Amino acid sequence: KNEVEQSPQNLTAQEGEFITINCSYSVGISALHWLQQHPGGGIVSLFMLSSGKKKHGRLIATINIQEKHSSLHITASHPRDSAVYICAVREGSNTDKLIFGTGTRLQVFP
Amino acid sequence: DAGITQSPRHKVTETGTPVTLRCHQTENHRYMYWYRQDPGHGLRLIHYSYGVKDTDKGEVSDGYSVSRSKTEDFLLTLESATSSQTSVYFCAISPHRRTYEQYFGPGTRLTVT
Numbered sequence A: 001k002n003e004v005e006q007s008p009q010n011l012t013a014q015e016g017e018f019i020t021i022n023c024s025y026s027v028g029i030s031a032l033h034w035l036q037q038h039p040g041g042g043i044v045s046l047f048m049l050s051s052g053k054k055k056h057g058r059l060i061a062t063i064n065i066q067e068k069h070s071s072l073h074i075t076a077s078h079p080r081d082s083a084v085y086i087c088a089v090r091e092g093s094n095t096d097k098l099i100f101g102t103g104t105r106l107q108v109f110p
Numbered sequence B: 001d002a003g004i005t006q007s008p009r010h011k012v013t014e015t016g017t018p019v020t021l022r023c024h025q026t027e028n029h030r031y032m033y034w035y036r037q038d039p040g041h042g043l044r045l046i047h048y049s050y051g052v053k054d055t056d057k058g059e060v061s062d063g064y065s066v067s068r069s070k071t072e073d074f075l076l077t078l079e080s081a082t083s084s085q086t087s088v089y090f091c092a093i094s095p096h097r098r099t100y101e102q103y104f105g106p107g108t109r110l111t112v113t
Helices: none
Strands: A004-007 A010-014 A019-025 A030-038 A043-049 A052-056 A059-064 A069-074 A083-091 A096-102 A104-109 B004-007 B010-013 B019-025 B031-037 B045-052 B054-057 B064-070 B071-080 B087-094 B108-112
Touching: A004 A083, A010 A019, A019 A030, A019 A083, A019 A104, A030 A069, A030 B045, A043 A052, A043 A059, A043 A069, A052 B054, A069 A083, B004 B087, B010 B019, B019 B031, B019 B087, B031 B064, B045 B064, B045 B071, B054 B064, B071 B087
Parallel strands: A010 A104, B010 B108
Antiparallel strands: A004 A019, A019 A069, A030 A043, A030 A083, A052 A059, A059 A069, A083 A096, A083 A104, B004 B019, B019 B071, B031 B045, B031 B087, B045 B054, B064 B071, B087 B108
């Protein structure tokens, strides 16, 4: 079993829909990252969080440390949001290393 | 955008040949990482560096070596490329290992025939 599991693996939506991508992990963590990988391959960091909730534009990330679960929400989705969304966790507090999920591929159609 | 470049961006090579990939940063960040990305797997850490001449192995380091003689450059070498090393390789940098995000380069697509 992977230490970081994302669901769903693939997601399609109509423009304007509210999107939720989930990330569950099985290890103790000090931080969780959400990344976006564009169709061209570039990877961009969206959020780093260790508790609560963060918002940036139409993107919202939440984390529940007790339940070992995080969600990434996209409000009013747009075709330009089409990308692979990757969850990664930093295990413990004394490591440089991230453990990555396999990603959720999102396609938003007009 | 963080100033990270990778070279080459694409490479096709034959089994058994040596290959060196370069990651160059203009941010003066201390931490640098090499990852590989393969279908069905998340990004996996190959090697990382926490300063000039200071490097350590990641989870998939077999068949790879690295060097960092300057803050700005982190080289990944495949001494004798194998088909299993066909992958997309990403470099990442971070100013601080624990409290900052990692910033990724554009990637290098390597095909070993």
